[in-house]
Amino acid sequence: MTTAKLNIVPFVSVDRMMKLVNVIGVERFLTELAGYIEEDFRRWDLFDKTPRIASHSHDGVIELMPTSDGRLYGFKYVNGHPKNMRQGLQTVTAFGVLADVGSGYPMLLTEMTILTALRTAATSAVAAKYLAPRGARTMAIIGNGAQSEFQAIAFKALTGVDRLRLYDIDRSASRKCAKNLAGMGFDITICETGQEAVEGAGIITTVTADKQCATILTDNMVGSGVHINAVGGDCPGKTELHRDILLRSDIFVEFPPQTRIEGEIQQLDPDHPVTELWQVIAAKAQGRRDAKQITLFDSVGFAIEDFSALRYVRDQLQATGLYEELDLLADPDEPRDLFGMLLRAAVQPAA
Amino acid sequence: MTTAKLNIVPFVSVDRMMKLVNVIGVERFLTELAGYIEEDFRRWDLFDKTPRIASHSHDGVIELMPTSDGRLYGFKYVNGHPKNMRQGLQTVTAFGVLADVGSGYPMLLTEMTILTALRTAATSAVAAKYLAPRGARTMAIIGNGAQSEFQAIAFKALTGVDRLRLYDIDRSASRKCAKNLAGMGFDITICETGQEAVEGAGIITTVTADKQCATILTDNMVGSGVHINAVGGDCPGKTELHRDILLRSDIFVEFPPQTRIEGEIQQLDPDHPVTELWQVIAAKAQGRRDAKQITLFDSVGFAIEDFSALRYVRDQLQATGLYEELDLLADPDEPRDLFGMLLRAAVQPAA
Numbered sequence: 276m277t278t279a280k281l282n283i284v285p286f287v288s289v290d291r292m293m294k295l296v297n298v299i300g301v302e303r304f305l306t307e308l309a310g311y312i313e314e315d316f317r318r319w320d321l322f323d324k325t326p327r328i329a330s331h332s333h334d335g336v337i338e339l340m341p342t343s344d345g346r347l348y349g350f351k352y353v354n355g356h357p358k359n360m361r362q363g364l365q366t367v368t369a370f371g372v373l374a375d376v377g378s379g380y381p382m383l384l385t386e387m388t389i390l391t392a393l394r395t396a397a398t399s400a401v402a403a404k405y406l407a408p409r410g411a412r413t414m415a416i417i418g419n420g421a422q423s424e425f426q427a428i429a430f431k432a433l434t435g436v437d438r439l440r441l442y443d444i445d446r447s448a449s450r451k452c453a454k455n456l457a458g459m460g461f462d463i464t465i466c467e468t469g470q471e472a473v474e475g476a477g478i479i480t481t482v483t484a485d486k487q488c489a490t491i492l493t494d495n496m497v498g499s500g501v502h503i504n505a506v507g508g509d510c511p512g513k514t515e516l517h518r519d520i521l522l523r524s525d526i527f528v529e530f531p532p533q534t535r536i537e538g539e540i541q542q543l544d545p546d547h548p549v550t551e552l553w554q555v556i557a558a559k560a561q562g563r564r565d566a567k568q569i570t571l572f573d574s575v576g577f578a579i580e581d582f583s584a585l586r587y588v589r590d591q592l593q594a595t596g597l598y599e600e601l602d603l604l605a606d607p608d609e610p611r612d613l614f615g616m617l618l619r620a621a622v623q624p625a626a
Numbered sequence: 627m628t629t630a631k632l633n634i635v636p637f638v639s640v641d642r643m644m645k646l647v648n649v650i651g652v653e654r655f656l657t658e659l660a661g662y663i664e665e666d667f668r669r670w671d672l673f674d675k676t677p678r679i680a681s682h683s684h685d686g687v688i689e690l691m692p693t694s695d696g697r698l699y700g701f702k703y704v705n706g707h708p709k710n711m712r713q714g715l716q717t718v719t720a721f722g723v724l725a726d727v728g729s730g731y732p733m734l735l736t737e738m739t740i741l742t743a744l745r746t747a748a749t750s751a752v753a754a755k756y757l758a759p760r761g762a763r764t765m766a767i768i769g770n771g772a773q774s775e776f777q778a779i780a781f782k783a784l785t786g787v788d789r790l791r792l793y794d795i796d797r798s799a800s801r802k803c804a805k806n807l808a809g810m811g812f813d814i815t816i817c818e819t820g821q822e823a824v825e826g827a828g829i830i831t832t833v834t835a836d837k838q839c840a841t842i843l844t845d846n847m848v849g850s851g852v853h854i855n856a857v858g859g860d861c862p863g864k865t866e867l868h869r870d871i872l873l874r875s876d877i878f879v880e881f882p883p884q885t886r887i888e889g890e891i892q893q894l895d896p897d898h899p900v901t902e903l904w905q906v907i908a909a910k911a912q913g914r915r916d917a918k919q920i921t922l923f924d925s926v927g928f929a930i931e932d933f934s935a936l937r938y939v940r941d942q943l944q945a946t947g948l949y950e951e952l953d954l955l956a957d958p959d960e961p962r963d964l965f966g967m968l969l970r971a972a973v974q975p976a977a
Contacts, residue, residue: 335729348688425964601952617647
């Protein structure tokens, strides 16, 4: 390790993240990121796994999501405050850090609001690669908020979805989604109801934002053979699907101890059988078994996906130069002389 | 809330932190910070308390230390890697975040390597205010590394210590410490042994760095009536005091569930009686009882102290202007239009 710039941590701001996604291209970014996620899911056993550490309050939650593969350590700070939208704030904002386990020094600080939407979409599309009915090209998206376009593009890139049926209780959200996706190769229909949206869809994505037990999908809306990508239900008391759908589905999850608290399956008995997605990806468990089966990916978002995203972003820094240098770490000339560094700073000319 | 600059989080770099300490003055900074710590310890019951979340590896540990008082949320990232020093790196580096519980939005990102040394020293001095023998002006400091000067100055500012007896297995560390403290009103003696250092000292501070069970103080070195400020033993397998000293002392701790794992008292039975420091500060428990009693503050560092430090730094930002503006939070014009923001960034001229 060189002794130069030990104080510096590369920082990817929101502006740089947008440039990074645009320089790489959002489809390629999602495809490559999905590759990192699959790679990390295949070596699942290596990771330190703890459920996220949540601090709940009346209006929302602030969470820390750490994990490590023994060489790298990553964590994400993320909040979830549904009321924020009414005040012109994001429901979810996030940032994260990747660090070197050997020295404990941070190697990357990055915005993760955009990156979380990307990794969530990439993970959903990875799950669908293994679970969705073969050749499904039509996807219903119920909930057309901040994550909807990312989901659509990830499914296009990874599974070949090119027909979208959009529904949102606020029609302007659907119009926003359709407008943003214009010219990207989708055939898009804006629907009047959730029921209309799911007609003919082989994949149903639910990605609504309300913090409550809602019933975005009722039992009669879900026919045999579909794949449900349930993204919006991701904390205690927030679900989107009617319990009866869950009972008819084969359920795939990221990390059962977390999903049983936060996911759709919080509605089920604590020992209801589920399959871990990583086992499907690692060929240790079966994904879709037949054409009539309803598969359900009960997505809540797990720390390993953020870890993959942090790794991916870190690997793009050198080639793109899209980062700033943050003076985050005290680096005295002599490690034991932290106070001396402070003293010497006092006599330096002001910067 | 104004809609301007929602993307911005104030950032205090290492450079700005040093300027902040120097502009305020290190003694005043420590005194005011101690006031924030006492204030937060008095309202201890309000806080969310969890032991730190540690990721241990062969060479060290990376920890996240979150807490909240219901209005503000704070966490610190901190590593501890004793081998780092041999590679010219800091044993401990840290940064932290203060956030608004109501919105989940971060309000401050700051370096905390320097700030941790300051808050550790301020907490030790607060404990000594309540526990040290009345009128104790002489302090032995065993271990003269990065934290030693901060401890000395905090004790001077809060308890009136003005005579220091320094000992370190590496004499150059003692010389460094003495040189840094020159002209600050201390009478300083560099000692040949730990035994010599504790002679005549009413307060004994141990603040060594080795990650092992060491015996910095043996039983015969500790006479009646002293206050021991045990700072260096702060993780499983890392202690500084002989067990017999603990058995002769009245022990005061920050948060028992954490200290029993990380502190000197890991050497004792899990039900060995200890007093929580906050109860002494809040006048719910007695501090020093008599002149013969050995009091021991088994410091490991708790999240609430970091929270106090984050609050204090946040309160200095406006008056000093010593921060940068970090573009950390995605802030689309329309909260649901994260993807649209990304699209629009692609057609902007490069910055």
